Amino acid sequence: xxxxxxxxxxxxxxxxxxxxxxxxxxxxxxxxxxxxxxxxxxxxxxxxxxxxxxxxxxxxxxxxxxxxxxxxxxxxxxxxxxxxxxxxxxxxxxxxxxxxxxxxxxxxxxxxxxxxxxxxxxxxxxxxxxxxxxxxxxxxxxxxxxxxx
Numbered sequence: 001x002x003x004x005x006x007x008x009x010x011x012x013x014x015x016x017x018x019x020x021x022x023x024x025x026x027x028x029x030x031x032x033x034x035x036x037x038x039x040x041x042x043x044x045x046x047x048x049x050x051x052x053x054x055x056x057x058x059x060x061x062x063x064x065x066x067x068x069x070x071x072x073x074x075x076x077x078x079x080x081x082x083x084x085x086x087x088x089x090x091x092x093x094x095x096x097x098x099x100x101x102x103x104x105x106x107x108x109x110x111x112x113x114x115x116x117x118x119x120x121x122x123x124x125x126x127x128x129x130x131x132x133x134x135x136x137x138x139x140x141x142x143x144x145x146x147x148x149x
Contacts, residue, residue, distance in 0.1 A: 049094035
């Protein structure tokens with residue numbers, strides 16, 4: 001790529017439901033930026049996709065009475081089709097559960113993080129919030145409750 005190059009990616013949303021207006025907005029904004037830079041002569045790669053490996057997806061599939069793999073495949077298709085509906089000119093769409101390029105890329109990233117010392121073991125205790133995807137201590141919950149009153 002030239003010095004005028006841009007690699008642009010959207011978030012990779014969980015496919016625990018159909019796409020919503022927030023992700024549609026993100027796609028349109030990313031596409032607008034990519035097209036603007038291309039018009040200026042930049043080399044641009046716009047990538048999007050879906051994150052299909054999460055507890056949120058499994059729980060949503062269970063609520064729908066579906067097998068998780070079929071459930072995420074159906075919703076991933078909807079996210080992919082959103083590009084056509086919105087006339088998005090993305091270069092690629094990666095599905096984390098089925099795209100054969102995903103695992104080797106993640107393994108390379110993992111090894112790089114490990115080599116740089118960024119990985120460590122730690123035990124977590126507390127209440128886990130699936131929506132937030134984090135643990136909360138009793139103190140954090142008390143502080144949050146105090147702010148909301």
